[in-house]
Amino acid sequence: MTLAAFLTLITGALTTAALSFSGIAMGVPLGLVLALVRWLRVPLLSAVVAVYVSLVRATPIVTFALFIFFVLPSFGIELAPVPAAILTLTLNTAAFNCEIWRGALEIFPRDQIEAARAHGMTTPLLFRRIILPQLWRSSIGPLTSEMTILLKGTPAVAVIGVVEITRAASRIGAETYRPLPPFLTAAVIYTLLIVVIVAGQRLVERRIARLYGYAV
Amino acid sequence: MDDQTLPAVSASRICKQFNGIEILRDVSLEVQTSETVCVIGPSGSGKSTFLRCLNWLEVPDSGAVRIGGRPFGVVPLSGGGTRPMSKTELAAARTRISMVFQHFALWPHLTVLGNVVEAPIHVLKRPRAEALEEGRRLLDRVGLGHKADVFPHTLSGGQKQRVAISRALAMRPEVLLFDEPTSALDPEMVGEVLAVIRDLAAEGMTMIVVTHEMGFAREAADRIVFIDGGQIIEVGEPEAFFERPATERARRFIARYMK
Amino acid sequence: MMAGLAIVWSQRDLVLSGFYNTVLLTLACLAISLPLGVLGAVFLLEAPNRLRRICAAFVDLLRCVPFLLLAYVVYYGLPELGLRFEAWGAGLITLVIYNTAYLIEIFRSAGMVLPREELEAARAFGLTTPLIYRRIVLPQIALSAAPVVGNQVIVMIKDSALLMIITVQELTFAANFLSTNYFTPFAPFAVAMLLYWSLCLIVELVVGRLIRLRRSRHG
Ligand SMILES: Nc1ncnc2c1ncn2[C@@H]1O[C@H](COP(=O)(O)OP(=O)(O)O)[C@@H](O)[C@H]1O
Ligand SMILES: [Mg+2]
Numbered sequence: 128m129t130l131a132a133f134l135t136l137i138t139g140a141l142t143t144a145a146l147s148f149s150g151i152a153m154g155v156p157l158g159l160v161l162a163l164v165r166w167l168r169v170p171l172l173s174a175v176v177a178v179y180v181s182l183v184r185a186t187p188i189v190t191f192a193l194f195i196f197f198v199l200p201s202f203g204i205e206l207a208p209v210p211a212a213i214l215t216l217t218l219n220t221a222a223f224n225c226e227i228w229r230g231a232l233e234i235f236p237r238d239q240i241e242a243a244r245a246h247g248m249t250t251p252l253l254f255r256r257i258i259l260p261q262l263w264r265s266s267i268g269p270l271t272s273e274m275t276i277l278l279k280g281t282p283a284v285a286v287i288g289v290v291e292i293t294r295a296a297s298r299i300g301a302e303t304y305r306p307l308p309p310f311l312t313a314a315v316i317y318t319l320l321i322v323v324i325v326a327g328q329r330l331v332e333r334r335i336a337r338l339y340g341y342a343v
Numbered sequence: 344m345d346d347q348t349l350p351a352v353s354a355s356r357i358c359k360q361f362n363g364i365e366i367l368r369d370v371s372l373e374v375q376t377s378e379t380v381c382v383i384g385p386s387g388s389g390k391s392t393f394l395r396c397l398n399w400l401e402v403p404d405s406g407a408v409r410i411g412g413r414p415f416g417v418v419p420l421s422g423g424g425t426r427p428m429s430k431t432e433l434a435a436a437r438t439r440i441s442m443v444f445q446h447f448a449l450w451p452h453l454t455v456l457g458n459v460v461e462a463p464i465h466v467l468k469r470p471r472a473e474a475l476e477e478g479r480r481l482l483d484r485v486g487l488g489h490k491a492d493v494f495p496h497t498l499s500g501g502q503k504q505r506v507a508i509s510r511a512l513a514m515r516p517e518v519l520l521f522d523e524p525t526s527a528l529d530p531e532m533v534g535e536v537l538a539v540i541r542d543l544a545a546e547g548m549t550m551i552v553v554t555h556e557m558g559f560a561r562e563a564a565d566r567i568v569f570i571d572g573g574q575i576i577e578v579g580e581p582e583a584f585f586e587r588p589a590t591e592r593a594r595r596f597i598a599r600y601m602k
Numbered sequence: 603m604m605a606g607l608a609i610v611w612s613q614r615d616l617v618l619s620g621f622y623n624t625v626l627l628t629l630a631c632l633a634i635s636l637p638l639g640v641l642g643a644v645f646l647l648e649a650p651n652r653l654r655r656i657c658a659a660f661v662d663l664l665r666c667v668p669f670l671l672l673a674y675v676v677y678y679g680l681p682e683l684g685l686r687f688e689a690w691g692a693g694l695i696t697l698v699i700y701n702t703a704y705l706i707e708i709f710r711s712a713g714m715v716l717p718r719e720e721l722e723a724a725r726a727f728g729l730t731t732p733l734i735y736r737r738i739v740l741p742q743i744a745l746s747a748a749p750v751v752g753n754q755v756i757v758m759i760k761d762s763a764l765l766m767i768i769t770v771q772e773l774t775f776a777a778n779f780l781s782t783n784y785f786t787p788f789a790p791f792a793v794a795m796l797l798y799w800s801l802c803l804i805v806e807l808v809v810g811r812l813i814r815l816r817r818s819r820h821g
Contacts (some may be wrong), residue, residue, distance in 0.1 A: 189767070241678075280668070
């Protein structure tokens with residue numbers, strides 16, 4: 128593998144990281160909003176979210192990416208491959224994150240909620256001051272798993288023409304007629320990215336455990 | 344009517360069903376300002392449900408609650424009749440009546456002091472410095488001033504419950520409700536919590552205490568309310584109630600507990 | 603949109619053959635990777651320490667790699683070593699390797715939580731290790747791991763869609779084919795998504811049955 132090829136791979140890695148990061152940065156809060164809609168049992172909307180989550184969780188990212196990239200234009204929304212990829216990843220991971228947040232909300236200790244109500248807290252205050260600070264701490268494990276799954280799902284957007292690590296590796300392989308070295312390098316890069324995410328999770332979890340003394 | 348003579352708490356004809364089963368039937372009770380009332384009765388008799396109806400954690404099916412003479416949970420309409428309070432109105436009303444729970448229900452992500460000042464700062468909008476100062480004073484008073492900056496998980500059960508009491512007091516409530524405050528404690532910690540409640544009684548706090556501690560009820564209460572099967576069976580001065588219960592049911596209950 | 607649906611209907615054989623390939627790949631992969639996963643898990647639980655650590659590292663590494671990359675390795679990379687497969691075969695091999703890695707981990711952690719006493723009791727009764735596995739460990743794992751395996755099956759079904767990129771003619775391939783050839787993207791992809799959805803619902807149904815069976819047996 129030449130230096131140029133290696134640089135191509137690194138560029139692909141940056142694209143993968145940027146795509147995943149954008150998806151996570153928007154998908155995690157969006158998932159929380161969806162979870163709140165269900166938790167608060169907002170009429171009608173709650174049912175819509177339930178169907179959305181179930182459908183998107185069942186749809187392969189590659190199918191979803193094609194759907195978004197080719198269908199949105201017929202509604203007058205033209206998206207370039209990268210924005211379409213980010214939208215796909217965001218909407219996909221939001222559905223999974225919704226279930227994570229919702230699970231954590233459902234098992235949030237009732238007595239803490241009642242104590243908050245007994246002390247005069249309204250629902251927004253209760254959510255902001257009591258639930259949210261604990262919710263993200265207890266969801267960090269599953270959220271991180273979902274982040275690594277999303278990262279591993281990014282190659283699917285190659286199908287709409289985004290060049291991330293896997294696509295870059297296959298291009299190099301096709302040009303050099305020696306595909307294995309770039310593929311193995313790509314595998315190492317993915318592993319490193321995932322190690323970084325998981326290490327970040329461990330770090331945060333250790334801090335939380337030290338501070339608040341509860342295991343997450 | 345003179346404000347002084349209004350009862351601090353007045354519950355009249357509270358009814359509550361769960362899944363079609365009647366849990367409270369026509370429960371009425373008046374508690375005067377500075378009075379300490381202990382509610383006793385077999386488990387499952389509806390004591391917690393009654394207490395929770397007083398601050399609308401459970402919404403009564405019928406009946407009315409007044410705190411300091413003002414209707415709770417509903418708003419009287421000018422044309423007669425009432426409407427349920429909005430969520431905001433209810434939250435505001437709940438600041439006048441505070442509660443201590445069996446399992447403490449401290450917020451684990453806040454320090455001990457953080458637990459105490461949380462609602463005063465964010466609900467009552469008291470100035471931060473003032474709330475912190477009062478919080479520390481309240482913690483000192485229950486003997487936990489030195490624990491202000493630790494997180495609740497490091498405390499013993501008795502200490503947690505004393506923090507919960509400080510947290511409730513920080514609201515400067517008109518009435519304080521206790522739901523079996525010592526039932527979740529190891530026996531050696533019951534005393535420290537009861538001592539705090541006894542002090543509050545002596546200082547003239549208005550309190551309703553659901554408890555199984557008969558000794559405490561007898562010595563600290565101004566009146567005993569005995570509930571069984573979702574009804575108030577008997578109300579009396581502690582001395583009279585424990586020595587000469589008027590009803591057979593109360594007699595049997597006392598006999599079982601005094602052994 | 604109605605026109606799109608009409609096209610999908612007129613080309614239903616194509617869609618159905620794609621759907622059939624997706625289902626076939628999934629079932630074939632399950633038939634191979636379930637036993638392999640069990641064997642791998644038993645191996646990881648019983649093998650000598652050093653060997654076990656090497657295998658565990660390999661399984662962990664596989665779980666860090668995206669499915670598509672593995673598919674590329676099998677389809678484009680292995681010919682470099684003289685191993686050449688048709689797209690369909692390469693797809694199946696990728697599915698099997700990738701899933702087995704996950705299943706090994708699933709069965710291994712399910713086996714780890716079995717009560718030690720139960721196994722010791724079995725040994726005390728003179729059961730041999732293979733017999734213990736067959737009669738005691740595996741039946742319990744089969745039931746207790748059912749929900750996680752169900753999730754993995756859903757992941758596998760969705761992974762198989764990526765095989766369209768190496769030209770396996772499965773469901774998404776068919777939808778994409780219709781979409782590009784008839785210039786009507788909505789209906790083909792919507793139908794494909796609904797078919798994936800129904801597959802997942804079926805898997806969830808089966809898992810639900812298994813969970814109820816487990817409850818009725820083990821409480
Ligand atoms: N939220 C609820 N839903 C259904 N039943 C309830 C609920 N809360 C209490 N109950 C039932 O009401 C009865 C009285 O409960 P409670 O007031 O907690 O009794 P106590 O506090 O005297 O032990 C019990 O039979 C209990 O099962
Ligand atoms: Mg109770």
